[in-house]
Amino acid sequence: xxxxxxxxxxxxxxxxxxxxxxxxxxxxxxxxxxxxxxxxxxxxxxxxxxxxxxxxxxxxxxxxxxxxxxxxxxxxxxxxxxxxxxxxxxxxxxxxxxxxxxxxxxxxxxxxxxxxxxxxxxxxxxxxxxxxxxxxxxxxxxxxxxxxxxxxxxxxxxxxxxxxxxxxxxxxxxxxxxxxxxxxxxxxxxxxxxxxxxxxxxxxxxxxxxxxxxxxxxxxxxxxxxxxxxxxxxxxxxxxxxxxxxxxxxxxxxxxxxxxxxxxxxxxxxxxxxxxxxxxxxxxxxxxxxxxxxxxxxxxxxxxxxxxxxxxxxxxxxxxxxxxxxxxxxxxxxxxxx
Amino acid sequence: xxxxxxxxxxxxxxxxxxxxxxxxxxxxxxxxxxxxxxxxxxxxxxxxxxxxxxxxxxxxxxxxxxxxxxxxxxxxxxxxxxxxxxxxxxxxxxxxxxxxxxxxxxxxxxxxxxxxxxxxxxxxxxxxxxxxxxxxxxxxxxxxxxxxxxxxxxxxxxxxxxxxxxxxxxxxxxxxxxxxxxxxxxxxxxxxxxxxxxxxxxxxxxxxxxxxxxxxxxxxxxxxxxxxxxxxxxxxxxxxxxxxxxxxxxxxxxxxxxxxxxxxxxxxxxxxxxxxxxxxxxxxxxxxxxxxxxxxxxxxxxxxxxxxxxxxxxxxxxxxxxxxxxxxxxxxxxxxxxxxxxxxxxxxxxxxxxxxxxxxxxxxxxxxxxxxxxxxxxxxxxxxxxxxxxxxxxxxxxxxxxxxxxxxxxxxxxxxxxxxxxxxxxxxx
Numbered sequence: 001x002x003x004x005x006x007x008x009x010x011x012x013x014x015x016x017x018x019x020x021x022x023x024x025x026x027x028x029x030x031x032x033x034x035x036x037x038x039x040x041x042x043x044x045x046x047x048x049x050x051x052x053x054x055x056x057x058x059x060x061x062x063x064x065x066x067x068x069x070x071x072x073x074x075x076x077x078x079x080x081x082x083x084x085x086x087x088x089x090x091x092x093x094x095x096x097x098x099x100x101x102x103x104x105x106x107x108x109x110x111x112x113x114x115x116x117x118x119x120x121x122x123x124x125x126x127x128x129x130x131x132x133x134x135x136x137x138x139x140x141x142x143x144x145x146x147x148x149x150x151x152x153x154x155x156x157x158x159x160x161x162x163x164x165x166x167x168x169x170x171x172x173x174x175x176x177x178x179x180x181x182x183x184x185x186x187x188x189x190x191x192x193x194x195x196x197x198x199x200x201x202x203x204x205x206x207x208x209x210x211x212x213x214x215x216x217x218x219x220x221x222x223x224x225x226x227x228x229x230x231x232x233x234x235x236x237x238x239x240x241x242x243x244x245x246x247x248x249x250x251x252x253x254x255x256x257x258x259x260x261x262x263x264x265x266x267x268x269x270x271x272x273x274x275x276x277x278x279x280x281x282x283x284x285x286x287x288x289x290x291x292x293x294x295x296x297x298x299x300x301x302x303x304x305x306x307x308x309x310x311x312x313x314x315x316x317x318x319x320x321x322x323x324x325x326x327x328x329x330x331x332x333x334x335x336x337x338x
Numbered sequence: 339x340x341x342x343x344x345x346x347x348x349x350x351x352x353x354x355x356x357x358x359x360x361x362x363x364x365x366x367x368x369x370x371x372x373x374x375x376x377x378x379x380x381x382x383x384x385x386x387x388x389x390x391x392x393x394x395x396x397x398x399x400x401x402x403x404x405x406x407x408x409x410x411x412x413x414x415x416x417x418x419x420x421x422x423x424x425x426x427x428x429x430x431x432x433x434x435x436x437x438x439x440x441x442x443x444x445x446x447x448x449x450x451x452x453x454x455x456x457x458x459x460x461x462x463x464x465x466x467x468x469x470x471x472x473x474x475x476x477x478x479x480x481x482x483x484x485x486x487x488x489x490x491x492x493x494x495x496x497x498x499x500x501x502x503x504x505x506x507x508x509x510x511x512x513x514x515x516x517x518x519x520x521x522x523x524x525x526x527x528x529x530x531x532x533x534x535x536x537x538x539x540x541x542x543x544x545x546x547x548x549x550x551x552x553x554x555x556x557x558x559x560x561x562x563x564x565x566x567x568x569x570x571x572x573x574x575x576x577x578x579x580x581x582x583x584x585x586x587x588x589x590x591x592x593x594x595x596x597x598x599x600x601x602x603x604x605x606x607x608x609x610x611x612x613x614x615x616x617x618x619x620x621x622x623x624x625x626x627x628x629x630x631x632x633x634x635x636x637x638x639x640x641x642x643x644x645x646x647x648x649x650x651x652x653x654x655x656x657x658x659x660x661x662x663x664x665x666x667x668x669x670x671x672x673x674x675x676x677x678x679x680x681x682x683x684x685x686x687x688x689x690x691x692x693x694x695x696x697x698x699x700x701x702x703x704x705x706x707x708x709x710x711x712x713x714x715x716x717x718x719x720x721x722x723x724x725x726x727x728x729x730x731x732x733x734x735x736x737x738x739x740x741x742x743x744x745x746x747x748x749x750x751x752x753x754x755x756x757x758x759x760x761x762x763x764x765x766x767x
């Protein structure tokens with residue numbers, strides 16, 4: 001299958017946005033048969049991988065430091081919550097939810113800065129090196145700024161969100177299940193927005209940049225500007241994931257912003273299928289399940305995770321989604337022939 | 339090259355890759371049986387399940403492996419003595435990758451799916467922070483087997499069900515500062531440049547100066563530094579009577595001590611390391627620890643009967659001498675199992691009532707849990723022997739194991755009551 005062919009499955013739901021209802025149903029039902037934190041991580045990292053894939057899968061630019069924006073999202077949200085808890089930001093408990101948009105906006109702003117610095121070095125391998133440097137800079141800043149970020153201890157004991165429906169009820173997210181379903185409520189519109197972005201004319205231009213940047217420029221589009229937009233949107237999506245991570249766990253630390261997390265985003269994208277809307281969902285689910293499953297049985301689980309990634313990269317260029325597509329196409333052809 | 343040969347090479351790569359995966363799978367299958375001790379069956383009921391979690395992969399996997407060894411030995415001994423409530427004790431081991439998010443995720447799986455009664459292990463204050471918070475919400479016991487920082491033990495932070503098995507950073511640093519004040523007056527202090535390192539340094543300096551010592555210079559080395567020579571040079575230029583490494587751990591400490599000896603620092607002044615282990619010292623080498631004064635919370639040659647029993651059992655099981663990290667999990671599991679048997683139930687509140695009143699001595703002297711969950715225990719100062727004293731003219735491979743590991747000279751012990759933070763400092767008063 002070439003990169004320009006439309007991606008379709010025999011199952012018609014996944015040809016359009018109706019497939020999102022299947023995804024939402026999964027996230028609604030999964031907590032009843034999988035440990036809650038695994039499902040929460042799959043949801044949160046799906047958004048982060050969607051962000052990464054918007055850049056890598058759609059524009060073809062590989063960022064090896066994208067956990068920086070996920071991490072900035074977590075830290076911005078956590079610092080806001082902590083400041084509000086200690087009344088340094090004078091707002092009542094029922095307004096603590098403001099930490100979410102604050103975290104997202106700051107992550108997007110960090111994305112603007114990151115994109116500005118990266119694309120001054122041009123896209124390509126030089127830009128990739130710059131993304132690594134940016135990620136390390138953010139990581140180092142969070143480590144050294146320990147009187148604000150807690151350093152290697154991170155920020156813990158964050159308050160839970162409380163919502164008051166006047167005259168009706170007060171809803172508290174102290175329980176992890178409540179926090180998870182609240183996060184799902186926030187994630188659902190984000191999934192729809194991300195779907196709309198990649199299936200819009202904007203998304204088509206991004207894909208065109210990946211295919212032939214020069215031709216897009218000759219058609220009159222400002223390639224640099226579209227790349228910047230995609231970088232900012234990508235950081236925005238990572239920031240959403242980061243903010244929801246903090247709402248669920250009520251802590252954050254350097255592990256959200258380190259280079260290993262960046263590598264995980266790349267593997268999840270490649271595993272699921274890059275440049276395809278459903279790839280991040282499949283990739284984050286498989287990656288977390290493979291890691292957790294293999295680590296039950298061996299300390300060498302990284303060998304299996306790495307080995308799986310190598311096999312997928314070498315022999316299944318379009319990830320698991322590509323495999324599903326090939327099977328679907330073969331089935332359809334056989335059905336048509338018979 | 340012909341098309342035929344190209345196809346063959348691709349097939350060869352595919353088959354080789356499949357072969358590697360199969361071989362790895364076979365190896366993993368072998369290791370499955372090595373992960374946990376065999377759990378005996380019992381007619382009294384199903385096994386009592388506990389979680390054992392630490393960073394089995396990653397930079398501190400060596401130390402974490404020792405923790406797992408201690409946990410497995412404790413489980414074996416508990417089961418040999420009849421188990422918990424006449425039922426076998428069954429540990430479920432998880433790798434937290436030294437990542438707090440992963441630690442909470444795997445703790446969730448252990449509690450919701452496996453249904454453990456208590457959690458043991460973990461290395462790293464960031465993991466302890468995250469798990470303390472989680473276990474507080476869940477209401478299950480958690481025994482943290484690494485050095486706690488004061489922040490985690492404070493009244494408004496600590497879960498009432500979290501217990502800290504090793505001495506705190508404050509205890510280690512204050513006792514170090516106090517001891518160093520007896521060795522010399524003027525000290526140059528080095529510490530790793532992160533919040534934990536700053537904490538070690540602050541407590542050390544505070545107690546040293548309180549006892550009449552003087553800090554004539556300080557330096558903060560980056561965490562993970564491999565070249566300490568610029569820092570050592572600056573320290574030598576200040577002409578102190580002593581050089582203290584407050585808070586360096588693991589490979590940082592190994593490098594710092596080795597490079598200090600390169601400058602022959604121990605011939606010019608006292609050298610103190612605040613956070614040493616047998617594993618790190620053996621890795622650094624006899625030359626590195628020669629004449630270095632060091633703080634330890636466990637040494638296998640302590641002249642105490644329980645220590646001897648523990649050491650013999652550990653040696654018989656693993657063929658090497660136990661380290662600090664092994665005793666944390668070992669003591670925690672033995673103490674918890676004992677408390678459950680006394681309480682007659684695994685109910686958290688009932689076990690807590692018993693364990694908070696218990697005194698126990700499994701391997702290093704009498705221990706008990708204080709009101710902040712801190713395990714109170716004796717602390718020890720030792721001094722590194724010279725290579726000549728250990729080897730006695732022999733080659734390393736000719737020296738019997740017992741002598742090869744006998745690398746420290748025991749100097750004194752102190753009670754943690756004089757060094758641990760007070761109730762007022764932790765917000766309990």
